[in-house]
Amino acid sequence: MATNSTATFDLLPHSKHVDWESSETTFRMYVGYLSLLFDIGVLTYHFTTPFHPKFYVKTARRRILQLHILSGCLEIIACVCAFYAEDPTKYAYAAAAFGAIAHVPSTFYQIPTVLGIKAFLVPSLGLVTALHGYFAINLVLNPTSFYYLLSTYLTVHIYAWSRVFFALYYRFKLFEGHRFSAAMLTSGTLLVPSVLGLRGNIGLITFVIISDIILRSTGTVEFWKAWTTEHPRELASNPEKKVVLEALVTAAEVSNAVESLSVQEPKDRYSRICATVMTANARNTSPREKAYAVFRAIDVNRDNELSVGEFKDFLIACGISTFEMEDKLMLEGLFQNRKVVTADDFCAWFTKSWIHSSSISVPRMPSTPRGQAKLVFDTLDADGSGALDLVELETLLTSWGLPRNEAAGYLKDHDKDHSGTIEFQEFYDTMGTVWKFAIQSFIDEGKIRIEE
The missing domain is CATH 1.10.238 (Recoverin; domain 1)
Structure with a gap:
């Protein structure tokens, strides 16, 4: 059975005619089975853990993320059904539709605000997402193609693999300060060869280098600094x-x-x-x-x-x-x-x-939600004014890789008394997603130091 894009005919059902004698196909199948196993853990994580606070800054971003997760789940289910069905056509069409119409566009929407080092991740994620769209479209044109079905299935899993590598690096304290970038790059270098062979990584690296050379020559100093700075998932610093x-x-x-x-x-x-x-x-x-x-x-x-x-x-x-x-x-x-x-x-x-760069010294760990919120508030209140102003919110949002201009809208949404700043009570009442995430981040990263 052919395993490349030139295949014009595939024996059905796919599950009964896998060419296990081919090392390339065997590698792709093992990656596919592992991806399905990891899906369970990733979905469990999503349904038990709140979204990163950056997704609450704009309602549209949160809705897009929800669409992204739902379409990804449906696409994976449709791919699995197509693999085992006697006639995979309708399932292949469904998988391609979920991918091309919903999952790929929602991924492109989120790429500009990706965490980590944008200089690496934006071009590489853009390329992998484009590949996902390419395979999904070709699956519509060739619904019985095993190659396009498996390639569509594999490229949708880059995030699942990044979560696995992130958990692994966190467990063994590897790549501290650059953990998210390392996880995403590792998942990319695993999945790209699984659909394009070893030449895929060469193409990926070349694309990233060319993209950054162009941006370096045309962007401002401030842009390039933000582009090459690690935006950690946690409230942590370089x-x-x-x-x-x-x-x-x-x-x-x-x-x-x-x-x-x-x-x-x-x-x-x-x-x-x-x-x-x-x-x-x-x-x-x-x-x-x-x-x-x-x-x-x-x-x-x-x-x-x-x-x-x-x-x-x-x-x-x-x-x-x-x-x-x-x-x-x-x-x-x-x-x-x-x-x-x-x-x-x-x-x-x-x-x-x-902000977010130094350890926090406290006499004792706050035990109440209000005390924990106050600890986070005081950390974000860089000038000690007792309120969060526009500049401090800009610093918070840009540390998450979000556009600076979103801070004004975020301030307006949470400034209930229209004072132009966010006082502690407003912060505690309306920004729970931020301080709850932050306090857990402080604990996980060991930033809170108990004074003796």
């Missing part, structure tokens, strides 16, 4: 950014605790700061207060402006090389082609970066 921020906070603590540092030579001063990075305890102050203290600590000439040179010197002293600075776009993110920044500029950049 580990490398966390190291830098911890070093900055330590600089503030040491500068305030040891006044003599302010009159020492910069090299000695930075060396002493960096020597205490791993041992200093964070002061219980708001991110904006930390930011201003940090600014004073690294503003060597005390002119109330921070130069590129001053900031570079400090990062180098923290162990960040010049190459890494450029690679992580740290300087561009703060200075944006300016030679100096003011204290306000630095504080705005720091508080934006600080």
Whole structure:
């Protein structure tokens, strides 16, 4: 029996005429059976676990996700029925319809807001989804084709496999900080060869590289930074950014605790700061207060402006090389082609970066829902104002990979007193999906530190 797209005839039913002598077909069948097994776990997860909070920002996004899950389930059932039926035609048509009309379009709708590193995942998911649509359309034209039936069935499973790999990496603490991206890429490199052979991965890698080269040459610095930043499923930060921020906070603590540092030579001063990075305890102050203290600590000439040179010197002293600075776009993110920044500029950049980046110290773990919501609220309230403003909501949404412009609508939906901000009571009453998800994320990631 032919197992490629040139097949014009397939023996029926498919289940009785699988060519187990073919290593390629055997591999595809084993992946298919494992996919069906994992479907059970993934569906159990979906029906017992609330959606990620990003799907509650817009009602349309949540409805599309529900359509995506339903159409995917129906497509899988139709594919299985077609595999075992004496006449697979009607089931093949049903599977193709669920895929081409509902599942593929709903996937394309969600791709721009995918978590993880968009530079890898958007092009690769786009390619796999296009393949899914291609196979579904060809299944309509060739409803008795085993190749198109199995290929349609396999390409619909990229998310199921990503959940399996994510759980595996989480269990063994692998790829921390990049777990979602690693899981999606692993599932892609497994499924693409199962439908296109080994040349599929070469095509996938080539497509991702070409897409990113084009976007890098046409996009802005801000776009490229967001495009290459990990957007974790949890409320977590980039580990490398966390190291830098911890070093900055330590600089503030040491500068305030040891006044003599302010009159020492910069090299000695930075060396002493960096020597205490791993041992200093964070002061219980708001991110904006930390930011201003940090600014004073690294503003060597005390002119109330921070130069590129001053900031570079400090990062180098923290162990960040010049190459890494450029690679992580740290300087561009703060200075944006300016030679100096003011204290306000630095504080705005720091508080934006600080959210979700540091551990949270509490006397004891809150035991009530209200206490847990307050802990999350205080973490998101970067400037310590007692309310979440538009900038803080923008930071929250963009950390999930969502468009910044959705924050205004989200604020309007939850700002019941029309004050222009979200106070704690509004947060507790109307944003339960956020704080319940966040508190569990804090626990899972070990971000909550009980003070002794």
